[in-house]
Amino acid sequence: xxxxxxxxxxxxxxxxxxxxxxxxxxxxxxxxxxxxxxxxxxxxxxxxxxxxxxxxxxxxxxxxxxxxxxxxxxxxxxxxxxxxxxxxxxxxxxxxxxxxxxxxxxxxxxxxxxxxxxxxxxxxxxxxxxxxxxxxxxxxxxxxxxxxxxxxxxxxxxxxxxxxxxxxxxxxxxxxxxxxxxxxxxxxxxxxxxxxxxxxxxxxxxxxxxxxxxxxxxxxxxxxxxxxxxxxxxxxxxxxxxxxxxxxxxxxxxxxxxxxxxxxxxxxxxxxxxxxxxxxxxxxxxxxxxxxxxxxxxxxxxxxxxxxxxxxxxxxxxxxxxxxxxxxxxxxxxxxxxxxxxxxxxxxxxxxxxxxxxxxxxxxxxxxxxxxxxxxxxxxxxxxxxxxxxxxxxxxxxxxxxxxxxxxxxxxxxxxxxxxxxxxxxxxxxxxxxxxxxxxxxxxxxxxxxxxxxxxxxxxxxxxxxxxxxxxxxxxxxxxxxxxx
Numbered sequence: 446x447x448x449x450x451x452x453x454x455x456x457x458x459x460x461x462x463x464x465x466x467x468x469x470x471x472x473x474x475x476x477x478x479x480x481x482x483x484x485x486x487x488x489x490x491x492x493x494x495x496x497x498x499x500x501x502x503x504x505x506x507x508x509x510x511x512x513x514x515x516x517x518x519x520x521x522x523x524x525x526x527x528x529x530x531x532x533x534x535x536x537x538x539x540x541x542x543x544x545x546x547x548x549x550x551x552x553x554x555x556x557x558x559x560x561x562x563x564x565x566x567x568x569x570x571x572x573x574x575x576x577x578x579x580x581x582x583x584x585x586x587x588x589x590x591x592x593x594x595x596x597x598x599x600x601x602x603x604x605x606x607x608x609x610x611x612x613x614x615x616x617x618x619x620x621x622x623x624x625x626x627x628x629x630x631x632x633x634x635x636x637x638x639x640x641x642x643x644x645x646x647x648x649x650x651x652x653x654x655x656x657x658x659x660x661x662x663x664x665x666x667x668x669x670x671x672x673x674x675x676x677x678x679x680x681x682x683x684x685x686x687x688x689x690x691x692x693x694x695x696x697x698x699x700x701x702x703x704x705x706x707x708x709x710x711x712x713x714x715x716x717x718x719x720x721x722x723x724x725x726x727x728x729x730x731x732x733x734x735x736x737x738x739x740x741x742x743x744x745x746x747x748x749x750x751x752x753x754x755x756x757x758x759x760x761x762x763x764x765x766x767x768x769x770x771x772x773x774x775x776x777x778x779x780x781x782x783x784x785x786x787x788x789x790x791x792x793x794x795x796x797x798x799x800x801x802x803x804x805x806x807x808x809x810x811x812x813x814x815x816x817x818x819x820x821x822x823x824x825x826x827x828x829x830x831x832x833x834x835x836x837x838x839x840x841x842x843x844x845x846x847x848x849x850x851x852x853x854x855x856x857x858x859x860x861x862x863x864x865x866x867x868x869x870x871x872x873x874x875x876x877x878x879x880x881x882x883x884x885x886x887x888x889x890x891x892x893x894x895x896x897x898x899x900x901x902x903x904x905x906x907x908x909x910x911x912x913x914x915x916x917x918x919x920x921x922x923x924x925x926x927x928x929x930x
Contacts, residue, residue: 449648460484461484461604469627474622478599481599481603488604507530508597510584511581514584527581541566541570543769544561547769568608575730578737579733579737580614580615582737583614583615596622597619603618605696605699605706611728612729612730612732621703633700636697640693641908642697642891644915645915648918651682651683657846658680669836669837670830672843673831675875675879677831678879679879682882682886684816685713686882688727689709692708710725714802714806714809715802715887716802717801717802718787719780719808722809739755739759742755756781759781764776764777770819772820780812811831814831841871847875
């Protein structure tokens with residue numbers, strides 16, 4: 446089920462909230478927890494019921510491991526259970542996400558002819574696998590208790606963060622279950638406000654930017670340099686507004702239920718270095734890779750050379766986590782090299798912060814052009830267009846794809862009365878969306894805006910307008926980009 450769908454907003458969410466708070470009034474909190482676990486399973490299984498078995502089996506296996514950690518405290522057995530839990534979780538992820546990629550590369554490099562069916566990628570498997578893997582490691586480290594089964598099921602399946610994060614750690618969510626949740630008008634309003642701003646990011650911005658990006662995905666060979674840059678800049682903005690919009694909605698829904706979920710984005714395009722960017726972009730993934738990969742490898746405690754190697758391993762894994770394709774591996778390595786360079790040459794930067802921000806932004810736009818590409822050949826062609834294709838006047842033609850319900854009436858009037866103004870109008874739409882996106886990238890975070898303006902009459906009017914506009918646009922509903930990862 447999608448957050449940006451009519452059934453979620455008009456049926457699922459109100460029903461889940463009503464049931465949750467009504468059941469909180471009963472003497473036993475287990476009823477409310479069980480209800481929300483059941484609703485989360487409905488949310489997850491709505492897309493494909495088959496995936497429920499994968500989620501349930503993963504949860505059961507990891508909970509069984511937690512029980513075994515409790516039962517066998519010996520050091521040797523604890524290490525074996527850690528190995529079993531790590532291998533089991535990674536094997537599940539490897540089979541569904543990487544096995545086809547592995548077979549394809551075996552066929553290519555070994556000149557083999559292995560044929561297998563295409564394995565469908567279950568929604569959210571990268572997220573709930575990493576979430577449970579962190580729990581297994583923390584059980585081994587004695588940093589996690591053996592929780593009641595209902596609390597553990599709630600921790601993994603809580604629907605706001607189930608499919609596309611943020612990657613929540615057990616100590617962030619399970620302790621919040623200990624106190625009975627009572628309806629709070631203030632918390633509900635803040636959560637609803639955050640949800641609305643995330644919904645607007647997704648529906649009004651990301652989906653609008655996707656119109657041009659999707660139209661040119663298979664048309665790269667026809668692009669010139671200005672239109673190629675337009676496409677990759679718009680994809681970068683689309684990805685940010687899509688994923689940060691989902692994170693805002695997830696955290697807003699959590700707040701409505703009385704839970705605080707971790708922040709996932711902190712104005713990443715204000716970063717003055719690649720390292721800082723990753724402290725601001727997909728923060729919970731960065732945290733996971735830092736705590737459960739970088740530090741165990743030695744972090745920066747074993748010399749500069751080992752530190753650089755550890756950072757390269759982390760970014761290689763980050764690339765692989767995003768997808769089974771050489772483009773993601775190259776994308777991860779590109780970021781690893783950049784962070785290593787910053788580590789080895791900390792003074793190699795501009796004197797002005799705005800120049801560093803611009804350089805970091807250009808680097809990320811270029812790297813996300815590889816991220817967007819379906820193959821290394823496609824990425825190479827796109828880079829060729831970015832730097833050597835010249836200006837053949839393709840940008841107005843690319844902008845002609847910007848057909849929205851919002852500009853339908855104006856377009857029809859121009860077609861009848863002034864067809865010569867159509868191209869200038871499409872260019873105006875292009876620049877309007879570009880400037881809007883850039884200003885929002887540089888502006889306040891959603892929660893900062895709510896704190897400053899969300900509790901005023903003008904802020905409430907803006908939120909109501911954005912919700913109404915987004916809701917009537919749901920007929921053009923699209924999935925979130927990070928559902929693919």
